[in-house]
Amino acid sequence: MSQASNEQPIRAEACWPAHEARVDTLASVCALLNRVVEDLPHKAVAPLCDLSNVRAAVAAFDFDAPTEPLTVVRRVVELLEGGMVHTMHPGYFGLFNPTATFPGIVADLITAHLNPQLSVWSHAPIPVEIERRVIAEIAALFGWPANGTTGHFTSGGAEANHTALLLALTDAAPGFAEAGTGAFSGAPRIYASADSHLAWLKIAHAVGIGRDALRLIGTDGRGRLNPEQLRAAIESDLALGHRPVFIAATAGTTNAGMIDPIGACVAIARNHRLWMHVDAAWGGAVAVLPKGQTTLVGIDAADSITVDAHKWLSVPMGAGMLLCRHPDPLGDTFNVAASYMPASLDSIDPYTHSMQWSRRFIGLKLFLSLACMGWVGYRTLVQHSLDMAAELRSRLTASGWNVVNDSPLAVLCFTDSTRVLDLAAVAAHVVSDGRAWISTARFEGRTVLRACITSHRTATLHLERLVRALDDARQKVAP
Ligand SMILES: *Cc1c(COP(=O)(O)O)cnc(C)c1O
Secondary structure (H helix, E strand, O other): OOHHHHHHHHHHHHHOOOHHHHHHHHHHHHHHHHHHHHHHHHOOOOOOOOHHHHHHHHHOOOOOOOOOHHHHHHHHHHHHHHOOOOOOOOOEOOOOOOOOOHHHHHHHHHHHHHOOOOOOHHHOHHHHHHHHHHHHHHHHHOOOOOOOOEEEEEOOHHHHHHHHHHHHHHHHOOOHHHHHHHHOOOOEEEEEEOOOOOHHHHHHHHOOOOHHHEEEEOEOOOOOEOHHHHHHHHHHHHHOOOEEEEEEEEEOOOOOOOEOOHHHHHHHHHHHOOEEEEEOOOHHHHHHOOOHHHHOOOHHHOOEEEEEOOOOOOOOOOOEEEEEOOOOHHHHHHOOOOOOOOOOOOOOOHHHOOOOOOOOOOOHHHHHHHHHHHHHHHHHHHHHHHHHHHHHHHHHHHOOEEEOOOOOOOEEEEEEOOOOOOHHHHHHHHHHHOOOEOEEEEEOOEEEEEEEOOOOOOOHHHHHHHHHHHHHHHHHHOO
């Protein structure tokens, strides 16, 4: 028998093993993964790995001959355990990457198994309607009416922000969809604070207005956009013959969790007829709490909002949302009719109202989390992060650290209260020690240590470990 015909059945089998083998393999994989996640708190948050070892380990997988799936899976998971920053670890105080909810994880398993295609309604009516329901519920959190509100799931916040800017440009100049920026009499200008998420730079490039179109407005000494400077920048652009189009207020800055004065931005946007967007990628989750209305005051007047489900709402990556207050802009911006796409007459086909064409069932992760945990579960999750942040603040202060931001959300920026320290070295010591993961950021002109509560599994014990790791690092770094 030739080698090829020998290999044939093995290949086919790994692609789609027999029913019993699939069930057994899935059970083993789930058991393995749950053991790994369970053990994480006793392991280093960020294992040390060396580039050449990483490359060699990856190169060692043999694609020339099939290997039994569980053998490959065990090896991959073992490599992952020692080869990534563990965002599922309760000692990860990092960049908004959450410990995923269990229903969210199950949702991705379902999506991968059934692989629905959400580009047109008729291909996946239940998935499309499930996403529509979740989008409407999230929009209602921000005080938006059920009627007229539109939106969809995105890969993340950057795609949602990109979408919002396209809506604004299409709305501002009727010919923009066809002619691009040539449809504008003056060069389009957009505004966000210096502490906004700098995906705006890439987005400005991608939509064709160029990075220079982004005006970064100064902050007020507390990390929030300064509305006086915003007004002045718009007036000066108008005087130069430019065309102001879009304001993005950030609700929950990445460095310090600060919330721009949304109401003041809305007033300026209305006065100059600009599109008002709120980038609430991380901070939007606070709207699940009754006091969220106060924290995000003014957000109901926005034209569009970005919220990431894969940040504080804690579903696995990638899951963002773009919400639009008006019924027409999404269709005006994204409508195309392709002869080979089945048309749905009574309902909106997602591919005609969003950037993506083929669409994964992103929304199931949030739907399943909501259906299993209820709003009460989300209120508990968000409130827990706020409680942990408040506790961390007092522990840091008691240990001689000086918290310099006053965010209503769950992120702390701090420095040493007595000495000038190399804070990047402090953060590096904490990370290499393995007990916790933190980083540095710039806040109001200085470098700070930054600790964000991102895991719903973070408890007092992990705060104690973080503060101890910081205190030890300070000893090592102190001049
Ligand atoms: C994370 C974040 C983004 C980018 O979102 P991705 O999901 O990473 O694409 C944009 N804006 C803010 C305020 C963010 O926190």
